[in-house]
Amino acid sequence: MSTMNQKSRRFSTEFKAMVVAEYYSSALSMADLGRKYGILGSSTISKWVHKHESREGVSSLNTRTLSATMSGHTTKSKEELLAYIKELERSLELSQDKSIALEHFIRNAEKELGKPLPKKPFTNRSKS
Template identity: 30%
Template sequence: MEKTERKYVKRTQKDYSMSFKLSVVQEYETTKISLEALKRKYGIQGDSTIRRWIEKYGNFDMRNKSYNHMEKSKDQELFELQQKIKLLERKNARLEKELELKDMKAEFFDMMIDIAEKEYNIDIRKNSFPEQSVNIKKKNP
């Protein structure tokens, strides 16, 4: 069994995408997970990397340990909306594929029922609703 050595590769801020940074900041703000735990979870090397992201992109003031509701810049809002559009487009494409598959399955099952009805000379599908019982008692006022 061969050992694979992990080589240390120094990362820079450019190695992390904006969406990754924002998701890490959002996870910190919503889950209250520690910075060290986030660092280990995502393999982030720098000790102050996440702290800088929180200061830049988050609503948490690291110096005062309190939330400050900062207005988002137009660029940040635009970027977030673009990311949401991409996510919704991927979701829409996936749902369209699922719908197409469901339609194909329904068509296949209809064909199988048609074949079974012809082969065994039986009615599988209901053609009409059952007739209502004639012996229904009417209430007299």
């Protein structure tokens, strides 16, 4: 049977949730999960994950990275883990401070120049 003639399959909400949960909790890629469960579309699982992220407000990269990072710390003591968390909190605070400083810098530069600065690199600038 050719791919063109195959009917699209419908997956239950429960099945989709199970696959997305497995994506977050395992080291399997979306392609690996597709092969495991016989899901043909290369973007099918990606769509499910992105839909979950938009509903839950989470980032799969951050969640998977955090899981992988923390799995390397299973042999550490509670005190070591608390110290690591404090270090991460300090790093986050520094990043947030840098972001605020840059926002102030941009606002001041816009005031001095009298026009808004592009917010994204390589954006098409209107000709004025």
